[in-house]
């Protein structure tokens with residue numbers, strides 16, 4: 001079957017076809033001059049989107065697959081590391097012509113994955129222990145859904161909604177029911193009972209309660225129809241009701257409690273971001289987050305040559321020479337230092353540790369790549385104790 005969707009294939013990407021044409025121009029000129037210098041190029045972000053003070057480094061696994069088997073060395077922070085502006089996250093070293101046409105794809109992998117993982121991490125920080133599920137696949141091209149949801153998961157989402165994404169990360173897909181079931185059946189109680197009778201056992205019984213009636217009455221209908229089996233009621237925020245949504249949730253909680261359904265949780269979805277989560281935490285127990293994660297702003301990394309033939313050389317405005325990021329294991333302070341410098345001591349007295357390590361040696365993978373679950377745990381560990389700055 002020929003290509004029917006508008007996406008690049010693995011071969012297109014690995015073959016350097018997904019490249020800005022100017023790199024092919026550069027290579028032609030270098031060949032003409034018979035130049036193919038050995039360079040070190042660093043990936044870093046000079047700024048971060050919105051009001052982010054930190055971001056999650058993600059997209060490393062795909063980047064390594066892109067560069068594997070080529071005559072280059074790659075150093076990077078472990079995937080899932082929280083970093084700040086100006087910190088080197090990845091270094092490629094090799095003869096320039098051997099990797100120049102891969103820059104577009106390399107940055108694409110890193111920029112989007114890191115944006116998604118960071119937005120998910122911010123939702124995680126906002127939600128605390130409450131459940132957060134990635135619901136935003138439908139807003140993005142389906143070809144990249146598994147990539148998006150893998151990074152939403154490593155950033156801190158508890159689960160993903162799409163079957164193919166769940167397969168990629170080795171989790172079970174999570175979801176509730178759609179309005180379409182209720183519309184097809186025409187009767188809420190009957191639809192809830194049919195869902196309960198047929199959904200896989202691991203799926204928690206969450207009833208969508210805003211189809212035909214006010215959320216308050218819908219929640220009571222669900223609680224009466226499913227009794228103890230009802231895990232949560234889900235309220236899908238229409239943006240038109242944004243203003244009084246907190247009041248509606250409070251009312252639903254009140255009515256459920258009053259009738260003895262204290263165990264029934266409240267699950268919110270529909271156009272939420274980390275700031276909405278902070279607002280609704282008073283009454284909500286779980287969130288489905290869509291577009292704000294799947295369409296997260298990208299981290300604007302750039303790739304810049306910082307050494308040519310072993311000598312520091314960089315364009316104006318960039319610090320030349322390879323750099324290591326040292327981090328303090330106890331207070332998490334970090335420092336950017338020349339690559340070969342011995343680990344400095346932190347202000348707190350602790351010895352700092354180098355964050356960038358070698359992943360590819362002459363194209364050969366020399367580190368074991370962690371599972372999404374391990375990367376996620378690493379992210380959660382770094383998120384603990386963090387708070388979001390209140391929106392300005």
Ligand SMILES: [Zn+2]
Nearest residue numbers: 328331346348
């Ligand atoms: Zn320290």
